[in-house]
Amino acid sequence: MSTNDIDHLKHEAAARAVEYVQNGMKVGLGSGSTSEAFINLLGARVRGGLDIIGVPTSERTAQLARSLGIALGNLNDLAPLDLDVDGADESDHNLDLIKGGGGALLREKIVAASAKKMIVMIHGPKLVEKMGAFPLPIEVLEFGHAETARRISAVIKSLGYGDVPLVLRKKGDAVYKTDSNNVIYDAAFGPVISETAKLANALSCVPGVVEHGLYIGIATTLIVARPEGIEVIERS
């Protein structure tokens, strides 16, 4: 699939997602290119008279939404949100996700968890039998991060996954920093993650881990865009 084809599918998924937004809603705004396609479409509806308020999941999303005239508010004041709309790096058939390829996993998860409904937009190849081909992002406090990474490796090994490479994310030559000033390790499991909740809970227990990109039981609706059309999967 060419980049153009993928961009087209992301746009199709976003176009379906924007249909869920209704007047008066409080809406979580995800991060990443699919979310940006959604926010552009939402901006057009706002200019056409739709009255909503958004809660952004990253500084970049906030900047884009503002530039399009979308009113933004604070999660503390607005929760619970009616809807959160976001992309993902992978989803399995239970609607459990890997997110964080764009580095916004922490705020994205807080916002998604505060919404009555989370709609996730992906294109076909991101729907997988077993997650992990996309390296799992793990956000870690900068203080002692190398030691935290060693503990993460030990925990992963104790769950039977063997020596999973953990790579400190970089931006150019510099260490990548999240909007919350933390660092990210990407864990290259390969497509073998079996007990997602068990892994998620184990990672959350490592001191120094701020958040990880496994979203378990949070997404309610998955929009999958393929060349032959859109499939909408609801959490059963």
Ligand SMILES: O=C(CO)[C@H](O)[C@H](O)COP(=O)(O)O
């Ligand atoms: O989790 C994310 C950002 O932290 C994104 O939703 C995820 O990386 C998908 O991005 P894209 O829509 O660009 O493929």
